[in-house]
Amino acid sequence: MSTDIPRVQLLLTGDELMSGDTVDSNSAMIARELAGLGLTPCRRVTLGDDRGALAQEIEALCANADVLIINGGLGPTIDDLTAAVLAEVAGSGLCEHPDALSHLKQWCDKRRLVLNAANRKQAMLPNGCTLIPNPVGSAVGFSLLLNNCLVLCTPGVPGELRAMLPIILERLRARFGITLQKDVLRLQTFGLGESTAQQLVMDNHPDWPGEVILSFRAGAPQLEIKLSVRRVEDIPLRDRCREWLDTLFGDHIIGEGDTRIAEAVINLARESGVTISCAESCTGGMIASMLTQIAGASDVFPGGFVTYSNSLKQSVLGVQATTLESQGAVSEATVKEMVIGALDASGADLAVAVSGIAGPDGGSDGKPVGTVWLAWGDRQNVDTVCLCWPVERVLFQTMVAAAALDVLRRRLAGIDKQSSYFDQRRLR
Amino acid sequence: MSTDIPRVQLLLTGDELMSGDTVDSNSAMIARELAGLGLTPCRRVTLGDDRGALAQEIEALCANADVLIINGGLGPTIDDLTAAVLAEVAGSGLCEHPDALSHLKQWCDKRRLVLNAANRKQAMLPNGCTLIPNPVGSAVGFSLLLNNCLVLCTPGVPGELRAMLPIILERLRARFGITLQKDVLRLQTFGLGESTAQQLVMDNHPDWPGEVILSFRAGAPQLEIKLSVRRVEDIPLRDRCREWLDTLFGDHIIGEGDTRIAEAVINLARESGVTISCAESCTGGMIASMLTQIAGASDVFPGGFVTYSNSLKQSVLGVQATTLESQGAVSEATVKEMVIGALDASGADLAVAVSGIAGPDGGSDGKPVGTVWLAWGDRQNVDTVCLCWPVERVLFQTMVAAAALDVLRRRLAGIDKQSSYFDQRRLR
Numbered sequence: 001m002s003t004d005i006p007r008v009q010l011l012l013t014g015d016e017l018m019s020g021d022t023v024d025s026n027s028a029m030i031a032r033e034l035a036g037l038g039l040t041p042c043r044r045v046t047l048g049d050d051r052g053a054l055a056q057e058i059e060a061l062c063a064n065a066d067v068l069i070i071n072g073g074l075g076p077t078i079d080d081l082t083a084a085v086l087a088e089v090a091g092s093g094l095c096e097h098p099d100a101l102s103h104l105k106q107w108c109d110k111r112r113l114v115l116n117a118a119n120r121k122q123a124m125l126p127n128g129c130t131l132i133p134n135p136v137g138s139a140v141g142f143s144l145l146l147n148n149c150l151v152l153c154t155p156g157v158p159g160e161l162r163a164m165l166p167i168i169l170e171r172l173r174a175r176f177g178i179t180l181q182k183d184v185l186r187l188q189t190f191g192l193g194e195s196t197a198q199q200l201v202m203d204n205h206p207d208w209p210g211e212v213i214l215s216f217r218a219g220a221p222q223l224e225i226k227l228s229v230r231r232v233e234d235i236p237l238r239d240r241c242r243e244w245l246d247t248l249f250g251d252h253i254i255g256e257g258d259t260r261i262a263e264a265v266i267n268l269a270r271e272s273g274v275t276i277s278c279a280e281s282c283t284g285g286m287i288a289s290m291l292t293q294i295a296g297a298s299d300v301f302p303g304g305f306v307t308y309s310n311s312l313k314q315s316v317l318g319v320q321a322t323t324l325e326s327q328g329a330v331s332e333a334t335v336k337e338m339v340i341g342a343l344d345a346s347g348a349d350l351a352v353a354v355s356g357i358a359g360p361d362g363g364s365d366g367k368p369v370g371t372v373w374l375a376w377g378d379r380q381n382v383d384t385v386c387l388c389w390p391v392e393r394v395l396f397q398t399m400v401a402a403a404a405l406d407v408l409r410r411r412l413a414g415i416d417k418q419s420s421y422f423d424q425r426r427l428r
Numbered sequence: 429m430s431t432d433i434p435r436v437q438l439l440l441t442g443d444e445l446m447s448g449d450t451v452d453s454n455s456a457m458i459a460r461e462l463a464g465l466g467l468t469p470c471r472r473v474t475l476g477d478d479r480g481a482l483a484q485e486i487e488a489l490c491a492n493a494d495v496l497i498i499n500g501g502l503g504p505t506i507d508d509l510t511a512a513v514l515a516e517v518a519g520s521g522l523c524e525h526p527d528a529l530s531h532l533k534q535w536c537d538k539r540r541l542v543l544n545a546a547n548r549k550q551a552m553l554p555n556g557c558t559l560i561p562n563p564v565g566s567a568v569g570f571s572l573l574l575n576n577c578l579v580l581c582t583p584g585v586p587g588e589l590r591a592m593l594p595i596i597l598e599r600l601r602a603r604f605g606i607t608l609q610k611d612v613l614r615l616q617t618f619g620l621g622e623s624t625a626q627q628l629v630m631d632n633h634p635d636w637p638g639e640v641i642l643s644f645r646a647g648a649p650q651l652e653i654k655l656s657v658r659r660v661e662d663i664p665l666r667d668r669c670r671e672w673l674d675t676l677f678g679d680h681i682i683g684e685g686d687t688r689i690a691e692a693v694i695n696l697a698r699e700s701g702v703t704i705s706c707a708e709s710c711t712g713g714m715i716a717s718m719l720t721q722i723a724g725a726s727d728v729f730p731g732g733f734v735t736y737s738n739s740l741k742q743s744v745l746g747v748q749a750t751t752l753e754s755q756g757a758v759s760e761a762t763v764k765e766m767v768i769g770a771l772d773a774s775g776a777d778l779a780v781a782v783s784g785i786a787g788p789d790g791g792s793d794g795k796p797v798g799t800v801w802l803a804w805g806d807r808q809n810v811d812t813v814c815l816c817w818p819v820e821r822v823l824f825q826t827m828v829a830a831a832a833l834d835v836l837r838r839r840l841a842g843i844d845k846q847s848s849y850f851d852q853r854r855l856r
Binding site for chain 1: 445446447448450451453455456457458459460461468469470471472474475476481621622624626627643644710711712713715716717719720721723725726729730731732733734735736737739743744773774775787788789816818820821822825852854
């Protein structure tokens, strides 16, 4: 056991990584988790499913690292070679691991599948290795020592890797006596661009303390803001920085950790005893889908309406034919009538409606591709806005669905301020 | 000049690639372009901005490759080290390259910027190297020979790399006299597991020809099957293998290339002049969303209904209160009435309905989490099935939504056979 910072290398395997069919997001996931222990991989090698090359590489990597994390090659097919190659390099041979077999049997039973030869191959592991349980998938991970290098083998399926990483971190912490921690506070926001957010912080807080590392991760539709400190004694400083962020763009902050915007909406609605519905044209079901991906959505969401055609906007939501004829389907009058229709047809207390032009076709000079009208409110008070997101179809739908949820979130949270992204996105 | 297949390795550099802040999509871009020449990188190394480690790695890589593509480290900042390290390894020294300087001057002029010292550093290149023009950015690329290995240095900004790749391919083609191509046929399937598909192929075609490389890429909800050959003369052999696959699991094949299941449904519906609708409970809008993510969905999809509560199932779709009371919301009778309701309310010719238990709560002994009833059909003929997918909530919704689209696809394509995944997934 050593208290020095261990030298970590990564080996990624898979023909799909070499052919360009798959973009490797796993090594970034591993690196972000290792950062929590204050570790950064110093080198990463990526190889196809080639037995000889893998064996040679593993030997070379182990000679030059304290930890080798291997990702991929644990699946049921013949091109999944990790266990066989490691058994060869370690000179240990393969054997059927009883705990791995029982995991596979349970996994198949739960899915009402019969354990076949391909599945059974996943229980053949190097003699003497230690299992790393896989809480979500069939492939078990395993670890072993090779020339005093701790080799940890993990599955290539991102969800399975994610589920296994806490166990791996715990083993690293134990083996290397790591007490150093990184304390990370993550904030989820909507409606802020990465560069805008960074500029705002720099302009308003030129004295930002060096002990509090500020970083951003742009996703669609959310932007994550991360505040990290390396020492427990810097946590109060971190909390002060968080207050600065609250002041700068508090109305954009959805929540901490992994909070999704739909989750925030559902929680706020539940707290206020309010039910919600939606009437969707251009988002085509995505608002409803984002809501119902959250467990417990049924507490506040009786349902929604995907009225893609004008005819359904009339028959289901009671939009007037004259409105559609005179103003068009993408208009303030139409989305207002859609909100009222959704409230009436669902019996919900609060509803949002969207109608826009997702593209690639269907735009015009006055209403280019990316134009969208949103309306939201209750029976007394309906607000509207016209925005423009001239981006690729599915990204447009994603951003508009999130914006529709965000206007509900603001209404439920009692935020009167119109979102600043309205200004940037307003159709001029 | 050699007519053998050159051995290509990649070196990616940048601290942001090691920390997990950036997911490397550049190597996939490079690999996809190289595939057009029949080339696959055999190995890829990723390193941080560490001068000593870079020098050592470049020497080792060149000793073992015909081509080394280096990506990153060409920018204006002090942590951009590629040119300096290559000059050191080649023993050539750095000099200000006149064409690079004139490119930088023009680039600054165009943007009304003054050429500063940081920009000017980008013109300092190894003596004797050949420029690779950058049509979009400030950083020029360059190539040189190191121990008979062709080293090509490219910028890390994805847009700049993309713009530079055609020039690089042309140099590779010229140097190695490449006429060889790789021909890849990709098939999209639904309802097959990776291990089941592989087992079926192995059992039925033990004589599968080595010239035709079979590989799988499991995604949710689709499984991609790839058939590749390296020589034009093997294409007929590949086509014979494709016929084998058609015989083995033709009804699971959605289409070629990137075809998504919703796309196949929309195309089939358009060809048959049929309109479709959906009534969703547990999928909560995901079926509608998958359909409307495809451009042109409005041709065949007037809209759908997210009836999450029992009350909306009654008021919007006309499901009988007695049905819900006696059979429950997750029952054959309910989904049948939902289909009829969706047909009536939408005016569509064909509809699908789903009701199930997405979890994590809400299961019972008779109807565990993962249970789902599907019904689909027209006014004359409604089919039903009860399946069980006991997986995480969003994956459950994704698989059920895809299954709902798949039963529509089979109906529209006139496939009478019930899908084989019905057998594995049937609730017993």
